[in-house]
Amino acid sequence: MSTSSYADGAAYVRGRFVPIAEATIPVTDWGFTRSDVVYDVVHVVKNGFFRLDDHLDRFEHSMQQRRIRPPEDRAAIEAILHRCVALSGLSDAYVAMVASRGRPRVAGSRRPADCDNHLIAYALPWIDVIPKDVQERGAHIWLASTPRVPDASVDPTVKNYQWSDLTSGLLEAHDEGFDTAVLFDAQGFLTEGPGFNVFIVKDGKVSTPDRGSLHGITRKSVLELCAELGIEAAVEPIPGTDIEHADEVFLATTAGGVMPASRIGGRILGNDRPGPISLKLKQAYWARHDEGWHRTPVRPLEAAE
Structure with missing residues (x-):
């Protein structure tokens, strides 16, 4: 063939x-x-x-x-x-x-x-989990009422096809005219969204949830970039109210990289465009790709035989 x-x-x-x-x-x-x-x-x-x-x-x-x-x-x-x-x-x-x-x-x-x-x-x-044109203006993120399935029931560090809660969050978001959603656990702490990790920025510090979330490879890359760029970053508990009062929010995934948000629920962030730290990390992420960061060349067909 x-x-x-x-x-x-x-x-x-x-x-x-x-x-x-x-x-x-x-x-x-x-x-x-x-x-x-x-x-x-x-x-x-x-x-x-x-x-x-x-x-x-x-x-x-x-x-x-x-x-x-x-x-x-x-x-x-x-x-x-x-x-x-x-x-x-x-x-x-x-x-x-x-x-x-x-x-x-x-x-x-x-x-x-x-x-x-x-x-x-x-x-x-x-x-792209978030289409490129949407990334340019910043994703509009719905705060889902559907709770994330408990970690004790489905280990979020094991990448799996149990998406019932995530899909319910997406249905909510689309019903409300938003691009995607983030979910909280039963205790009200921020977890993740359908196919991506979530980060908040407050007073120059970058934070990402310590629960209910896949240990994303792009998440790992963002934390490494923060260390390189001198940006304070932490994996920690994030109460749901913190995302509502964040200065910036961005998403991270293999299928799209670093993807800034511009609206969280009914709140407009900054000037309704991606924030400066989100953009700095997005630009650094793709620039490092061009430099060959963690790159493995695809073997040509004859070598892959």
Whole structure:
């Protein structure tokens, strides 16, 4: 099959590389019926993965925590990701690795250990959680009434497809004409949003929640950049009222980088545009990409064979 067949994306499913439109799983897969699956996403910019080792580390941690063990080892998974990108021909891509529980070998079994775990991977054209034009004017963020699922029930450091609470927050936001939402836990502390970590800026200090949140790779990058730029930063409890009184708010994710906000609920931040510290971190983040920060070049197709 020619590489042109992969122009919309390339996938690895059940041991085969296929165009993204042909990537399917059985409807009886527990990854589908029970959201019994873990995943991770790494981005490719200008033919280079960003922090690939960090994403693979987190993916391995998630699989270990959920006792999902596909047959492919780490080296094989990395090679598969390279080949998916190479097949797609994309220089900027959204690249996912997924480990699903699979289907029971024993008909009717309810035992997770009876399932054949398997790996799915795919590369798609670049995706922004917040579209670039919205990032320019600053995202409008709704403060969701839906509480974040408790950490004791679903470990937020294990990247998973349990999105019911996050999707409910999105539905609220869109009903109110906002771009996206952030959620709070049952005690009223800030957590995260659908697919991103959240940061607040107050009196020059950058803070991000210590609970209810994925240990994001972009979050990690932001904290490193703050240290480099001499900006005070902390991972700490953030009461819900703090975001309402913040000087600036920005979001961080693999699918979009550092994404400033300009409105929080009914409050307009600054001059209804992204704030100076948010913009400084956004510019530094992408400038470091251009410098090759944590870059792993995508192996050409012949090398990924």
